[in-house]
Amino acid sequence: MSRTGVVNLPLHGGHPPKWLFTRMVDLSGAITEVIVEEYGQKEFLHRISNPYWFQAFSCVLGFDWHSSGTTTTTLGALKHSLDSEKHGIYLSGGKGGKSRKTPAGIKRAGEIFGFKDSKIEEMVNASKLTAKIDNSCIQDSYTLYQHNFFVTEKGDWAVVQQGLNAENKYARRYHWMSDGFDEFLEDPHSGISCDMKNNKALNMADKESKEAQKISVDLINDNPAHLRQFFKRKDNQMLLTDFTMPKHHPVLDSDLSDKEYEVLRAAWEIQPENYEELILLQGIGPKKIRALALISDLVYGEPASWEDPVKYSFTHGGKDGFPYPVDREVYDNSINTIKEAVEEAKIKKDEKLKAIKRLEDFLN
Structure with a gap:
């Protein structure tokens, strides 16, 4: 089932303080470990590719729920905390120049997990295609500036990448899951997150x-x-x-x-x-x-689609059912999974309480 959602992502600059980022790394690793042990590596990727879950996860780690920085900081924390031996998950890519090193990261993951050359080539191609589709085939005025590729030891993958609109200073986040679509160029996303919906946007992936x-x-x-x-x-x-x-x-x-x-x-x-x-x-x-x-x-006489692939937003729709209702069951399940993971995570009691408090603040 496709899970699609939208969140408000105004551009926020700067970096989180070192003391906060260190805790983000520890907490993201602890939550990941619980989810992988309880639900498996593939389910963790499913949740990362779910905009609801990703946004709540970012909030729990300690970042502003509505900031574009949730993407950069959350993925940065995960890149530090994910351990290919412990979690069976490798994260490559990143922001700016780091995104261009994604193919090398995928090849490194292939060596660690023992993938065949054909499998590595398939995933490198998936990385290039997802980036090209969101940056060029979908012309929604957002230019990609970060690309992140998750891969498990069993060969499942997910992509989370983000683009910037230089004029309105908003960001748009694109989510992909390897088993969530049949073809790369036929409505492939598991979610696209942004508060702004364009009246017209060329969508050659429709x-x-x-x-x-x-x-x-x-x-x-x-x-x-x-x-x-x-x-x-x-x-x-x-x-x-x-x-x-x-x-x-x-x-x-x-x-x-x-x-x-x-x-x-x-x-x-x-x-x-x-x-x-x-x-x-x-x-x-x-x-x-x-x-x-x-x-x-x-x-x-064969027109392309000019429908912006963003479906709805929390602030301009969704909660009142227009133009697309929030899937409450999916949303609640995402929140409950994170809350359970926080409660079971191997972190200090005060850190657990603070994380749960941030989640409650996000919900309210």
């Missing part, structure tokens, strides 16, 4: 975009040189194709530079077999994905 995906691949494999006729030139320079265009022809009010067309030409030479292969090619970013989607709609 099942409604399947035909647009196929046409995008066909447009590339049929030589992208003919795509120039669908764009206006910023410098009003006339092209040879301008003289051969039909009288009635849709034209996009934008342009792709010669350098960008070279990227499309390089993709044509490779001849990608499907949309996953296409979007993973070097240089295929948001602008080119958007251009191909627009041509699919304007020329071939």
Whole structure:
């Protein structure tokens, strides 16, 4: 069952004090140990990929419930506390430059857990795809700045990553679970958390975009040189194709530079077999994905989805049932699991009481 939720994530800067972060590391490790022993490693990943649980977990550790920093700090604490031998879980990636080291981290996990090369390659590909989808295929005005990949000794994985909207200073968190979807490009998320819902956002990972995906691949494999006729030139320079265009022809009010067309030409030479292969090619970013989607709609009558994948928020919906009701059973189960884990965790009594108090404050 897909678990989807939204929380308010205004951007908060700075770092938690050392004394607090040290306690966050200890508490996150203690809670993880209880959950893994009681429910198993896979269930821990299911909970991490559940926005309700993740938000309450962050609150218990001691961070502001509504801050974007819950993602960075909570995952930072987990990266310190997770022990591949004790928990059977490895966390790679991180914020900024650390996110680019995720493939190396996955390979390291593969060595520790004894995965076959094919399994390691599969997970590295999953890491790249989840990042590319949330940064380029879903064009919701949030740019990824951190990527975190969890993997268990049995080969299950989860992704938690976050993007920033530079204009409104809000963050959006994306959750993935390896067994939570059938295809990477067909409504794959277990949750996307953000307070802001866009009126329109290109979503090439929506099942409604399947035909647009196929046409995008066909447009590339049929030589992208003919795509120039669908764009206006910023410098009003006339092209040879301008003289051969039909009288009635849709034209996009934008342009792709010669350098960008070279990227499309390089993709044509490779001849990608499907949309996953296409979007993973070097240089295929948001602008080119958007251009191909627009041509699919304007020329071939196959529109992509423009529905923002965020479903609802605590402050702008949810609690009053609009536009999507809160799943109370899932929410309550998440809270109860954390509370039980805190109570059973091997930490000092006063730390337990403080953690439970923070959870109660979050609920109220």
